[in-house]
Amino acid sequence: MNVKLLFCAAAAAALASCGPAPIDPKRQIGAHPYLPDIHQYLVPPMHVATNIGWNGATPKAALGLAVKAFASGLKNPRSLYVLPNGDVLAVETDGPPAPINRPKEIVMAWVMNQAHSSVKAAQRIILLRDTNGDGVADMQTVFLDNLHSPFGIALVGNDLYIANTDGVMHYHYQDGQTQIMTPGNLLTPLPGGPIDHHWTKSLAASPDGTKLYAGVGSNSNITENGIGAELDRAAVWEIDRMTGAHRLFATGMRNPNGLSFEPQTHALWVVVNERDELGPDLVPDYMTSVKDGAFYGWPYSYYGQHVDPRVMPQRPDLVAKAIPPDYALSSHVAPLGLTFYTGDALGAHYSGGAFVGEHGSWDRGEFNGYKVVFVPFADGKPSGVPEDVLTGFVDGDKDHGRPVGLAVDNSGALLVADDVGGTVWRVTR
Amino acid sequence: MAHGTSRTTVRIVGNPLHPLLAAIPFACFTGALLTDIAYWRSADMQWANFSAWLLAAGLLVAVFAVIVGLIDFLFDRRVRALGVAWMYAGGNALALVLAILNSFIHSRDAYTSVVPMGLILSALTVLIMLVTGWMGWELVYHNRIIAVEDRT
Numbered sequence: 001m002n003v004k005l006l007f008c009a010a011a012a013a014a015l016a017s018c019g020p021a022p023i024d025p026k027r028q029i030g031a032h033p034y035l036p037d038i039h040q041y042l043v044p045p046m047h048v049a050t051n052i053g054w055n056g057a058t059p060k061a062a063l064g065l066a067v068k069a070f071a072s073g074l075k076n077p078r079s080l081y082v083l084p085n086g087d088v089l090a091v092e093t094d095g096p097p098a099p100i101n102r103p104k105e106i107v108m109a110w111v112m113n114q115a116h117s118s119v120k121a122a123q124r125i126i127l128l129r130d131t132n133g134d135g136v137a138d139m140q141t142v143f144l145d146n147l148h149s150p151f152g153i154a155l156v157g158n159d160l161y162i163a164n165t166d167g168v169m170h171y172h173y174q175d176g177q178t179q180i181m182t183p184g185n186l187l188t189p190l191p192g193g194p195i196d197h198h199w200t201k202s203l204a205a206s207p208d209g210t211k212l213y214a215g216v217g218s219n220s221n222i223t224e225n226g227i228g229a230e231l232d233r234a235a236v237w238e239i240d241r242m243t244g245a246h247r248l249f250a251t252g253m254r255n256p257n258g259l260s261f262e263p264q265t266h267a268l269w270v271v272v273n274e275r276d277e278l279g280p281d282l283v284p285d286y287m288t289s290v291k292d293g294a295f296y297g298w299p300y301s302y303y304g305q306h307v308d309p310r311v312m313p314q315r316p317d318l319v320a321k322a323i324p325p326d327y328a329l330s331s332h333v334a335p336l337g338l339t340f341y342t343g344d345a346l347g348a349h350y351s352g353g354a355f356v357g358e359h360g361s362w363d364r365g366e367f368n369g370y371k372v373v374f375v376p377f378a379d380g381k382p383s384g385v386p387e388d389v390l391t392g393f394v395d396g397d398k399d400h401g402r403p404v405g406l407a408v409d410n411s412g413a414l415l416v417a418d419d420v421g422g423t424v425w426r427v428t429r
Numbered sequence: 430m431a432h433g434t435s436r437t438t439v440r441i442v443g444n445p446l447h448p449l450l451a452a453i454p455f456a457c458f459t460g461a462l463l464t465d466i467a468y469w470r471s472a473d474m475q476w477a478n479f480s481a482w483l484l485a486a487g488l489l490v491a492v493f494a495v496i497v498g499l500i501d502f503l504f505d506r507r508v509r510a511l512g513v514a515w516m517y518a519g520g521n522a523l524a525l526v527l528a529i530l531n532s533f534i535h536s537r538d539a540y541t542s543v544v545p546m547g548l549i550l551s552a553l554t555v556l557i558m559l560v561t562g563w564m565g566w567e568l569v570y571h572n573r574i575i576a577v578e579d580r581t
Contacts, residue, residue, distance in 0.1 A: 040541055042533045102478050103485040104536040224538035226474040277538060312472040312540035 094121030152203025166192025258338025333369030345412025457487030
């Protein structure tokens with residue numbers, strides 16, 4: 001159903017509050033995005049697409065590329081991981097139930113329900129294997145079950161790490177294994193419930209294998225659950241793989257995901273979901289290299305020293321330290337997947353660049369995101385504008401699916417998790 | 430039967446319903462003003478949450494108070510003939526519009542859900558309802574509009 005109509009039209013008629021007209025998202029791409037004035041709504045627009053499924057259709061791949069379903073019928077696959085033998089792990093997951101602290105959250109829960117899959121996630125990891133190499137998984141096993149809102153996966157040798165929303169679990173993994181039977185052990189607890197607003201804990205191992213990095217999102221849009229709920233959140237954690245001890249590697253990142261190491265410089269990169277309800281074009285989501293010890297502003301400011309008036313008490317001392325991120329992706333695209341391309345199967349054009357999975361906007365009149373884009377890189381930095389790689393997720397006011405996590409398989413094909421569509425897409429030349 | 434009392438007023442077991450219902454939004458909105466002030470002074474979000482719930486609860490009961498009040502007002506010529514009844518209805522309508530706006534303001538996140546607009550609207554709503562509340566007592570005790578008639 002058209003929630004936008006319900007909220008926005010009624011509000012516009014009665015209160016004229018739907019805010020400024022959206023600007024061209026192209027103006028908010030790159031190192032120096034255009035940042036309009038803050039507009040605080042009376043009634044924020046909530047525009048979510050109704051899911052109609054794929055019914056045999058596929059997304060549209062960029063010119064020169066082809067796309068096919070690698071696996072379908074999955075329950076909310078949100079992130080992917082490719083094991084050394086080519087097996088693909090698909091994480092079927094969903095967030096924990098959100099507590100209702102305010103009347104607003106009753107409405108929000110209902111709207112989010114429209115935007116997300118009606119299929120209940122299974123809270124497990126499915127192993128997908130393509131035994132005959134035809135680009136379609138012909139074997140599926142339940143790799144790990146009874147997890148707690150899992151998201152990130154990292155493998156170092158035989159040590160497999162799964163980031164549940166409340167902690168990093170360690171399992172022993174043998175090459176070729178299709179199911180993990182032995183119970184894991186908790187390496188490091190992560191901030192989870194009872195409030196667990198941004199629950200996806202992205203995970204990556206450092207190139208030398210000694211450290212794990214975990215993305216820990218904020219516990220609110222902008223501290224409306226109190227600053228106490230934000231302890232050790234909105235940060236990238238660095239975890240010692242041997243002891244499980246952690247420190248905050250970087251802070252002030254509202255919801256960091258897609259932790260990946262840039263192949264040339266070995267710098268850690270993330271995509272970050274910035275804050276909502278300051279207008280259709282604030283604040284642009286971004287991708288950035290993560291500098292050790294850096295503070296990226298949240299909640300006190302954005303893009304450096306742009307102060308957010310909603311945070312009290314304010315912290316001018318921290319605002320002064322805030323650094324702007326490297327590369328804006330435009331507002332509310334909701335980037336959740338990031339992977340660098342080191343193969344050549346898709347063509348030399350893509351080598352060394354980054355794919356970004358944009359889950360798509362929900363609080364903006366005009367949809368933004370709902371696609372997979374490619375950002376070319378040179379010398380470890382973005383070197384051009386994003387190109388559409390996979391589109392066609394949205395069709396007018398309906399959607400077929402929504403892209404989330406990305407991975408590159410051993411043949412160099414790009415894999416895209418589509419949570420609402422219940423599909424893993426495989427992009428080839 | 431007492432003279433000058435209304436026959437058509439909505440009642441439960443002989444008692445008029447509107448004054449009972451109207452007291453609840455008034456109490457809720459007054460509470461919201463107090464919790465808004467507490468948030469303004471402390472920046473503790475839980476106070477702002479209380480305000481949002483109090484506004485929502487007040488508005489919910491206000492829906493029923495309006496329905497019952499409108500019946501009292503529309504179905505009795507003598508009520509409509511009173512200037513104070515018109516002022517009472519108009520004042521309360523204004524207070525409710527402000528409370529609805531205030532609910533939307535309170536649905537914002539963190540500080541600006543209260544300061545300054547939320548706090549101002551909460552104060553204005555209570556001020557108006559203080560006046561209309563006084564008018565309401567006028568209607569009940571002075572004009573005996575919805576006083577109990579059948580018990581005498």
